[in-house]
Amino acid sequence: MGSTDTSTEAPVPFRVVVVGAGPRGVSIVERIAAGGLGGDAPEIEIHLVDPAPAGAGEVWRTDQSRELNMNTYAGAVTLFTEQTTEAVLPVVAGPTLLEWADLVVEHLAPPRLGDEHASRLRSIDPAVRATFAERPPSAALVAPGGFLDELAAVELDSHASRALYGAYLEWALDRATAALPSASSVHVHRARAVGIEPAGHVDVVELDDGARLVADAVVLAQGWLPSAPSPADAALRDRARGSGAVWIEPASPIDQPVERVPDGVDVLVRGLGMGFFDTVTLLTVGRGGRHELGTDGASVYVPSGREPRFHAASGRGLPFRAKSRYGSLPPAGGHERLRAVVPRLHGTVDFVRDLRPALRRDALDAYYATLHRTNPAAFTAPLEVVLGIVESRADDLDELDRALRDVVPDAADRFDPVAATTLPAGRFASSDALHDEIVARLRADLVEAERGHDSPIKVGLWSLASARAAVSRVAAFDGLDAEDAAGPLHEFMQIGNLAGSGPPAQRIRELLALVDAGLVTFVGPRPIVDIDEATGRFVMSSPDVEAEPVTAPVLIDAWVRPHDVRTTRDELLRRLVEDGRARPFARVSGLGGRVPTSAVDVDPVTSRIVHGDGTTDERIRLIGVPLATSRRDTLISPMPGTRATMLVETDAVAADLLAQARAQRSVRSRSTNASTSASSRSAE
Template sequence: MTTPAPASIALIGGGPRGVSLIERLGAALRDRADVDLDLHIIDDTQVGAGRTWRTDQVRELCMNTLADAVTLFTDDSVTMTGAVVEGPTMYEWCVLALHAERPSSDTAAVVADIAASHVAAFADVPVRPGLVDEYAAELTGLVPHSHPSRALYGEYLRWCHARAVAMLPGGVRVREHLGRVVAVERSGGREILSLADGREIPADAVVAATGWMPRGATASESALAGPAARRGLLWVRPDSPADQDLAAVPAGAPVIVRGLGMGFYDTMALLTIGRGGRFLESEDGLLRYEASGDEPVLHATSRRGLPFRAKSLYGSLPPRAPQRRLRGVDATRMSRPIDFDADVWPLILRDAFEAYYATLDRVRPGAVTIGLADLVRVIDRAPGHIDALAAAVAPFVPDPRDRFDLRAAIDPVRQTFSGPAAFDAFVRDAIVEDLAEAARGADSPLKAGLWSIASARQPASVLGSFGGYDARSREAGFALLHAAGGMFGSGPPAFRSRQLLALIDAGLVRFVGPAANVTVENGRFHASSADVDGSGVDADVLVDAFMHPHDLRETADPLARSLIDAGRARPFGAPSPGGGAVPTEAFDIDPGTGRLIGRDGSVDPAVHVAGIPLDAALHDTIISPMPRADSTMLRETDRVARSALAIALAAASVPATVRSTA
């Protein structure tokens, strides 16, 4: 008589999503003491933290989210089948760790306010020895609305990983593998994972939670690559800042930087304070930069030409945007595919206009000449377009400076400039004005309106998941929402914008102009903007301070390519208004399980994909889980973990001799 072989699951990717999958497997197995399961976790950098959040990266790199606004634990807001298993947010974990090592009345007061379930979860697994000493300066200064270092977040993830593993039943054997999976092939009724170093791992179910997958060069990059290589120019290609090698960037040299989002601020930090410079604060609160002499001079550009807006200083976590129109939508009564521009975008705009004017009416009584309820009725009756809403409200807001100019916020550079100095001054003034608004916190009408739009990305994404919007909408209003929402809500901490001002004043950061064209001319990189006269700058170094989004159609990832070539994967198709489907960047998956959809439309028997490579299909996959927000990621990891477990356990019930010949 043959006995069944153990069930086996392979998780490709040991970052946040991989950790959450382990935790969700544990939740699904909490009453299964008899389980017999091998759980393989494969990551090419650091199991538990992953590449982006690995703990050995420099501390100058900080998170773009707030310490108390990120968690890896479920709560009763999460729409899922599995059991809720609560645990501490990152901030709570930091306080608990600090109090355990260095108890004080201050930390004791905070610990007393932390939910008992979170404290109990922390008590299950101690933090690693030496952690508090290594991060003492950061931990002692941390508040709920701090932006922690990425390395410290990696430590939190590693602890979440250790706890998730500790909570697994005794019959689950965890095998950690450091390496990169380059192919998955079905053989003998099982999945065989091939690693780059030649190792092979068999499994009954596979989940690819890889995070950012490499993408092939764009056409413009390919055109630039040959001339740059022939002339020996230094080109730092798009990637995570922690993986970009900036060591060869020479001191004092001009450097062209493409991108003015968070990647730019990371590059800026690494090439200034990362090279020994210091920011000093004067008595009047202004920052001054004291150079080390090792800094280059950055000439930055982006499509809009302006840096992302700073996050507001609320002195707490950001307030929840009301968005009563958008959040009041009953998705079950909307016919899919939804016309985003006609049915959703007007709701978002009206919510934003109401948020702006409700704040204005509160902080500047009399600025609006009719009651707020009457103004809301004006907003509701007006056509749901930016210009129409602005025109409808204008008669009731006499001072033009008090009006919500959303058009200017979305498209801030609507003029040409007489030269680089004029454009630099324009950008500097914009940063100063934005910081002033950020300092007003909840009392800034402008930030309230823009935050409403930024916050709309999550509920709008849920409405449009898995083909909820037609292809035309995705390329128009939905794309605009994410572009504008990123600029308004995914910008840097305010202290980074203050640092940027100091670097501008020190002559170490300049701006080329919007949509600068970058070529190789006369043996050097050359960047110039049609909107800024005389904007041309030459440099031997080009830094692309951004990451390409994953695109399955142009993937450079060997694992993704192996699945495509085998017919086990295909791009997700967005419905076309004229019928049919338009291929997108994402993997096509079964929404209920996360299993791949193959070239022939069949659901894969064992391979799942979760996370960022699904963003163009599932949407909202990049944002870290937030407490009490029904996080997309936690909903996803629950259903995918349950599917992988069901497949593995079903396979294990088959005798090994049958499985080997299947």
């Protein structure tokens, strides 16, 4: 009897298409690699799709101006899981941005090491060193035009350039790719994904360069996505069209065409957060101006003559508060009441009843303990008495203030986080009055930022700001109802963002220098913008300031428009919604029913998208920014020593991908064995 060939073809790898090759895309690769430790790893073929450079992505690309900084401390950002992450997959120790910078200098430029480097290098965990050594970075990092000077100058609480963080991300991707099991691979596509079409048991991802990628699973990790303008902005755009006025619409500052702003003109600016500081930097220092140190230690701006004159406003009318200079990482610990309350909360909770009392008392305790340590003369009673009043009276702020008057007599010494982050109520009598108020606040905030751990107001506000992640975990999905999410939670997050997501203190110094040079003025809160079609100039005013409207031929929106899946301009996501394969997340309402939100609806654990009919997709997951109003806390870079939402998210998705890959391998193996057995019986 003749023999029969029963050999089979090589197994088909499990194909994963990751749309978005920035931090989350990198983390997905790193987590898949971690999941392959210890053997039994399925063969996975990963395709990273992004028109921007893989690793850095669009926001952190390494070719951007080195003048643009992170608003995160170099020692307080990482891309690696820790025990605090509560990861499903194995934890792989890896360096923070600061540790990576020190290790790069040690590896590539040891002559630049100083005593401070040596001290920090001695404290790096051997496991972190081993991860770094798996894939040492290229010498190009420290070549002329590279990052050597910045790498050597990075400190624990310094603010690295965005470009340097991009280099860190590119190294992390290179290292994660090398750590994958030998049968797995990563393929990069510098293109934009524009559609996903089902094809039986797989999907076909369509790219704008015409390529089509077959996928067993897709992860959407695109980051910031474009949305349609608000009705008011759409009407303004229509009226401005053909007027000759220049409108730089909302986007990341490195993507905004600021070169369209003529030299020396007046410019209206909406937004006083990080986008504002970046835009101002690009149009001042980026145009040849420079900041010098004055004789009094303040920053002095030396103009080039090319910079515009900025007239700035925002919803609250105040620039974000400066990051403190701690000389260390921000204060950890605290939140005793919040940590005690959170484990007891289940289902949909009430923010005012269940969360606000703990948040308020924790912040008040932190403030008054710091005030007592640094200025005991502010008290007429022992600290314990003050803290007792806080404990018993903090539910009613007016009653609390009356009770504290006898023990902390000076109103300026009593903690009021709303007043610290909001302009005084009422109407300012003039633009000069507004100007004086804001400048005085900026100068006072700089003093407090330099005090670091010894600033009561900074410590109290940081207690609120640093509670955002824990509150977000409680509020995620249906943790709070729609009314709480839009009301007290929104107000809490606004205060936390203004207090905790501000710029480096140096940016406030530079802003004050520009104010002194007559290049920045403030318009006020709740700005109203229109266009004078006769003159072709934008017009801005504030209902809270008694002043003539300000006009200018240029309007810059110094913020990124929040993404809304209902009005998305992203072609891929729009098509998924139109096809019924994705839908908005609807939050439970205390009034009954559900209220649609701007977020994409996903399974809270696996991040698989939810179809229009409520069923869960078998192959597509979505993570990150488009879940800002459902999962929450999706905009903040991972901090070491915390349960970082981004890493929890990517770890869970990678674990789900690996489980799917193993299940598919098992099915294919059984199918192959059955086919082989049938062939053998036939041959007999």
